[in-house]
């Protein structure tokens with residue numbers, strides 16, 4: 001089957017919005033997505049088409065019905081993030097640091113938001129309690145804005161997030177069509 005391109009060169013397949021279905025499909029395509037990563041690397045495919053696709057997909061996804069990233073991410077916060085949260089909550093930065101953050105397990109001089117098995121400390125249901133003052137890492141997620149990040153540098157995390165984030169899952173699937181990727185001819189056996 002050939003590639004179908006829209007006005008912006010964007011292929012839009014059927015968008016899968018259900019989180020459980022994304023998890024099932026993303027998990028079943030784990031090896032394929034790693035092979036796709038190798039395919040993109042080998043063919044030096046640029047990141048802009050992927051970002052354009054992701055921007056289109058994002059319009060069809062209701063993040064408030066998902067909140068997977070708020071349940072699964074470790075969110076780094078810097079001084080500015082903490083000051084913004086403090087101002088939003090009417091607390092001091094020291095209080096926010098003490099109550100809502102812990103040292104980053106990978107870098108003890110940095111802080112991350114507290115989390116539990118239910119997700120981020122600020123998650124209530126599917127809503128962020130500090131949405132207007134959420135940290136930059138949350139505002140930027142899933143890191144697919146045009147011109148901001150190199151796809152090559154983020155492919156491994158995209159393959160992982162394809163099981164959790166409907167935006168990433170659907171954008172990767174559409175990108176396979178746009179790049180004419182043939183999973184059956186390129187799929188290499190996993191480790």
Ligand code: SF4
Pocket residue numbers: 069070071073075113120121122123124127128129130131134135138
């Ligand atoms: S701060 Fe808000 S947006 Fe960020 S992970 Fe926590 S609940 Fe989600």
Ligand code: SF4
Pocket residue numbers: 061062063064066067068069070141142164165166167168
């Ligand atoms: S960015 Fe992705 S994982 Fe996070 S809420 Fe939106 S669709 Fe879900």
